[in-house]
Amino acid sequence: MNRRSFLRASACASAAVIAGAAPAFAADADIEITPSATGPEISPHLYGQFIEHLGGVIYDGIWVGRDSKIPNIDGIRKQFVDDMKRIAVPNFRWPGGCFADGYHWHDGTGDPAKRPRTYNYWQASIPPGFDHTETNRFGIHEFMRLCRLTGAEPYLAANMASGSPREFHDWVLYCNAPTGTASMAAERAANGDPEPFAVRWWGVGNESWGCGGDMTPQEYSTLYRRFVTQFPAYPPQALPRRSRPSRTRQRSRSGMD
Helix, strand or coil: CCHHHHHHHHHHHHHHHHHHHHHHHCCCCCCCCCCCCCCCCCCHHHHCEECCCCCCCCECCCECCCCCCCCEECCEEHHHHHHHHHCCCCEEEECCCHHHHHCCHHHHCCCHHHCCCECCHHHHHCCCCCCCCECCCCCHHHHHHHHHHHCCEEEEEECCCCCCHHHHHHHHHHHHCCCCCCHHHHHHHHCCCCCCCCCCEEEECCCCCCCCCCCCHHHHHHHHHHHHHCCCCCCCCCCCHHHCCCCCCCCEEECCC
C-alpha cells in the first residue's frame, strides 16, 4: 500500500470511529428536581462577616464618630448598618485577623476620651504621612451596638499571641456575667450595658500559624488548653430564632484556621 492509499484508509477509519461514538455523546440525561424534599440544614453562621482594624475598615469605614457630618447612628456609619440589615448578616467576627493578636480588649472600654492610644499591628504598613495609631474609640461596647443595630451575632477573637488566659477569662466575664455576680459585670454596667452581651462565639487566637504567634500545631494545642480550661460557663441569654443555629453547642473555636 502506497502512502496516499494508507492516508485515505486511515481517514475513513477515523470517520467511522467518530460516527460510531456520536450516539454516546448525544445521549439524553435526566435530571430530577424534588423541591419538596428536605436536606441537611446549613447554618447561616457559615456566611458571617469579618471586620478588622486594617486600613479604613473601622476608621472611617464603620466608625465615623458621633460628631461626624456623615450620617451615623451613635458614631456608626448609617449606610453600613442599612446595608448589613438588608443582607441579614448572621455574625460579625471582630477584632480581626492579625490585629486581634495584639489587641487588649480593656483598652477599648470606659470613657472614649480617656482610652489609651496604642499600637496597631498594621501601623507599619501605612503610607508615610498617615497616622494609624489605634485610638480604641471602637471597642467592645461599640461593636456590640453594631451587632444590635444589624441583627448580627457577635463572634470575638481572643488575643493569644500577646494576651493571657487571664485576659481572655476576664473578657468572657465582662461580656457574659449577669449584673450582681462578678466584678467585671459591674464594670460593664458602669460603662453603659447592665445586661450581659450573651456572646456565644469565641475564637481562641487567630492565624496562630502566622501573625498570631507563628506557632506549630503542637505549640498551639498546648496553649489552647490553658486558655479554655477555665472558660467561664455563663449560659448565653435567649437569642432571636433567626440567628440561632440548630444543634450547635460550640463555645470556643480554634484559631489555627
